[in-house]
Amino acid sequence: MTESLKKTPLYDVHVALGGKMVPFAGFHMPVQYPAGITAEHQAVRTRAGLFDVSHMGEFFLRGPQALDLIQKLTVNDASRLAVGQVQYSAMCLPEGGIIDDLLVYRGTDYWMLVVNASNKDKDLAWVLRHAGQFDVTVEDRSDDTALLALQGPEAAAILQPLTKTPLEELGYYRFGEGVVAGVEAIISRTGYTGEDGFELYVSPESAEPLWQALMEAGRDRGLMPAGLGCRDSLRLEMGYALYGNDLDEEHTPLESGLAWITKLQKGDFIGREALLRQKEEGIRRRLVGFRLTERGFPRHGYPVVADGAEVGVVTSGVVSPTLGEGIGMAWVPASLAEEDTPLGIRIRDKVVAARVTKPPFYRGGSIRRS
Amino acid sequence: MSQIPEGLLYTEEHEYLKPSDEEGVYFVGVTDYAQGELGDVVYVELPEVGARFGKMEPFGTIEAVKAVSDLFCPVSGEVVEVNTALDDDPSLVNSDPYGEGWMIKLRVDEPAELDDLLDATAYRAHLGE
Numbered sequence: 001m002t003e004s005l006k007k008t009p010l011y012d013v014h015v016a017l018g019g020k021m022v023p024f025a026g027f028h029m030p031v032q033y034p035a036g037i038t039a040e041h042q043a044v045r046t047r048a049g050l051f052d053v054s055h056m057g058e059f060f061l062r063g064p065q066a067l068d069l070i071q072k073l074t075v076n077d078a079s080r081l082a083v084g085q086v087q088y089s090a091m092c093l094p095e096g097g098i099i100d101d102l103l104v105y106r107g108t109d110y111w112m113l114v115v116n117a118s119n120k121d122k123d124l125a126w127v128l129r130h131a132g133q134f135d136v137t138v139e140d141r142s143d144d145t146a147l148l149a150l151q152g153p154e155a156a157a158i159l160q161p162l163t164k165t166p167l168e169e170l171g172y173y174r175f176g177e178g179v180v181a182g183v184e185a186i187i188s189r190t191g192y193t194g195e196d197g198f199e200l201y202v203s204p205e206s207a208e209p210l211w212q213a214l215m216e217a218g219r220d221r222g223l224m225p226a227g228l229g230c231r232d233s234l235r236l237e238m239g240y241a242l243y244g245n246d247l248d249e250e251h252t253p254l255e256s257g258l259a260w261i262t263k264l265q266k267g268d269f270i271g272r273e274a275l276l277r278q279k280e281e282g283i284r285r286r287l288v289g290f291r292l293t294e295r296g297f298p299r300h301g302y303p304v305v306a307d308g309a310e311v312g313v314v315t316s317g318v319v320s321p322t323l324g325e326g327i328g329m330a331w332v333p334a335s336l337a338e339e340d341t342p343l344g345i346r347i348r349d350k351v352v353a354a355r356v357t358k359p360p361f362y363r364g365g366s367i368r369r370s
Numbered sequence: 371m372s373q374i375p376e377g378l379l380y381t382e383e384h385e386y387l388k389p390s391d392e393e394g395v396y397f398v399g400v401t402d403y404a405q406g407e408l409g410d411v412v413y414v415e416l417p418e419v420g421a422r423f424g425k426m427e428p429f430g431t432i433e434a435v436k437a438v439s440d441l442f443c444p445v446s447g448e449v450v451e452v453n454t455a456l457d458d459d460p461s462l463v464n465s466d467p468y469g470e471g472w473m474i475k476l477r478v479d480e481p482a483e484l485d486d487l488l489d490a491t492a493y494r495a496h497l498g499e
Contacts, residue, residue, distance in 0.1 A: 020409075025419045036464070038410045039433045195447060229409070297412055297433040318435070347437075349433075 005014045008054035009207040016029030017225055025117035030227040037229035041321040044193055044234055045365075048152030053199070057120030058145045059127060061111040062316035063136035066198055070104060070111060071227075073130060075253055075275075077266040077278065081106040086173040086190055088261055090253050091126065092271030096278060096364040097249035098256065101241065103190065104177060112129030112186075112201075117142075117241045129272075129342040134299045150214060151226070151234075153366040158218040159198055163187065172367060181213035192231060194365035203296045211318035236327060239289050239359020245300055246287060246315040246329050254278055256287045260311055287315065289359040290345070292326030296352035298345050304330045305344040305351055313335060314345060320361060326352070371499050372403035375468055378399060381444045383428075387487065390475060395450060397472040398443070400432065401461065404496055405471070408434035411463040414441075416473055418453045423440060423447065425483055430472065431461070441473065445483040451475040476480035 002329065006027045008323060014021060019030030030052065032040060043049050047189045076089035091099040100119040105112035115123045118232065124140050131138050141301055148223050150159055156167045157230045165178035165187055175188035186201035196214055202210055232242070241247050241256060253262045292298060298317030317328030326345075339358055344351040374380070379387040379396075387396040405411065413433040423429045423443035430441040452474050456462060463471040472473035478484065488496060 031436070032409060036410045038461075233435070295413065297438065299438070319433070 006055075007202075008052055009204040010052040010211055012210055013211055014225075016051065016106070019225070019227060022228075024228060025119060029055060031226040032229045033225050035224060037227070037233065038321050040224055040226040041230040041233050043222060043224040044195055044226055044352075045322055046151045046153065047195075047222035047224075048150060048154040048158055048197075048218055049212065049224050049230065050218070051145075051149040051151065051231060052207075052211070053149050053225050053231075054146040054204075056118035056147050057115040057123065057140070057142040058147075058201065059113040059115065059124065060139045060141055061108065061113065061127075061136055062139075063134070063199055065134035066136045067315050068113045068135050068351050069127075069131055069134040070113070071267065072134075072269055073127060074104060075258075075262045075269060077106070077263040078104050078106070078111075079266070083108055083254065084174055084176055086175055086188060086207055089174075090247075090258060090261060091123065092253065092269075092275070093249060094270055094274065096252035096254075096271045096274035098243070098247050098251065098253060098258075099123065099249065101243055101247055101258070102151065104187070104188075107177075107269055115146065118244055126180055133192060135260075136176050145205050146202050148200045148202070148207065148210060148214065149191055149197060150200065150218075150223075151191045151193040152195045152223075153220070154221040154223070155195070155197040158214065158221055158223055159187075162213060162217055181210055181217075183210045183213075185210070194240075194241055194360065194362060194367060195232040195234075196366040199238060230321075232316075233321055236318050237320050237322055237360065237362035239329070239361060241287070241329070242316060251285075251287070251331075252278055255263065255285055283310075285331055286334050287329055288332055288337050289327070289329055289357045289361065290343055291323075291328075291357045292345065292353045292360060293353045293355055296345065296347045298328040298347065298352075298354075299324045303346040304343075305346055306332075306336055310346075312343075317345075327357075327358075328356075332356070372401065372406055372497070373468070374401070374403075374429055374494050374497075374499075376490045376492045378468070378490065379444070379487035380490070380496075381425075381442065381487060382496055385442055385444050386468065387444050387484070388472070388475070394481070395477050398429075398444065398470040398474045398476050399432050399467055401493070402467050405464045405467045408436070408439065410435050411460045414456045414460050414463065414473060416456070417449050419449055419452060421449045423449070443476065444487055445476075446479045447476040448479070449474050450477050465477065
């Protein structure tokens with residue numbers, strides 16, 4: 001099926017800034033601006049960067065049984081959420097494979113699920129398929145929602161003058177509704193970079209004025225527009241998984257390093273029986289972090305070797321702009337998943353030495369864990 | 371629009387040959403257009419001095435954040451020097467592709483092979499600029 005690429009409400013802004021537009025998850029997205037991926041990465045680590053992530057999908061669930069539906073569909077325990085709180089979670093197939101990873105927001109009279117753009121249609125069909133058994137309405141607001149991510153140690157200092165919402169009181173993975181630069185927004189203290197920051201959900205018409213107001217407010221603090229290229233290297237330095245690279249329907253959360261969000265005791269949910277069985281039988285393969293101890297650039301799809309045999313595959317890799325060494329994630333047999341286990345990564349015609357390393361690779365981030 | 375200096379020779383794969391002070395010896399690197407497309411260069415793998423390559427044979431690789439690319443030898447010849455400065459600072463390929471970002475110096479075997487390369491006007495036309 002050929003489908004024309006969609007544009008986010010900020011497409012013209014990206015082009016005017018000289019953004020290099022690439023197809024990503026069905027959208028024209030900026031992979032970088034003229035400053036380049038490394039400079040944008042450093043800006044987010046040391047000052048701040050502004051991302052357009054409007055391609056993400058947003059579903060709003062309302063009704064007396066919205067929580068029951070979410071509990072059935074997701075592996076984490078959404079009943080623990082207070083109003084104004086966000087939770088990282090995943091949806092699984094009955095066989096345990098991951099349909100998608102997502103964020104669950106608990107609002108006053110609604111729940112919001114934020115899903116990957118590449119999975120949005122699949123996710124919506126899955127949610128609707130199960131919604132019929134519950135007293136709940138499901139509204140796909142993806143096309144009516146723009147999303148800007150302001151990330152970096154300077155993020156709060158840049159955002160606060162534009163809003164009356166007291167950011168000091170907004171903890172990590174908390175959100176509130178407010179007004180930013182005259183624009184109604186869901187202000188969420190979340191992100192995908194390992195730095196302090198905010199994700200602002202706004203109407204499509206508000207996206208450009210808000211972008212311009214943020215860029216103006218951040219000018220003296222070194223705020224730069226930041227593209228998908230540095231979003232990838234930033235998340236990888238933190239060991240955050242990316243669906244389609246590191247996560248897929250062939251692997252369960254227990255194998256994929258997501259046991260910490262998988263609450264097998266919360267009650268029934270789709271995939272629970274398969275996960276309980278897998279836990280009992282033992283995990284045979286694991287998604288692990290690794291770092292290269294020699295020079296090399298690991299990339300998605302490169303083979304992992306041990307004792308001359310191919311034993312796994314790299315799912316994501318980069319030369320960390322902050323650490324200056326190759327880092328990544330890979331599938332390996334569980335017997336090779338222990339910290340510091342030596343591995344080889346086959347990079348074209350040679351094998352480069354690596355060691356299993358528990359993420360985050362970068363530990364200097366400005367996230368406030370409150 | 372990328373820089374395409376006069377007086378250099380170019381390949382359709384975006385390498386250049388630039389005359390050195392020594393007759394028959396050329397600097398080889400990648401063009402401004404190529405570095406722009408590649409984005410930030412992270413590593414450049416270069417051959418040993420004395421290595422010989424045939425025309426359009428890969429002589430090295432260039433690792434950028436987004437992708438890895440082979441470097442093709444524009445004409446057959448022998449490597450007489452490699453730019454070791456790129457080990458410490460591969461971003462020279464981005465900042466000064468025709469100057470400090472050169473990769474190897476090549477002693478050309480067959481001057482007649484140079485006739486197959488593009489001049490600045492032809493390379494610009496190839497890029498559609």
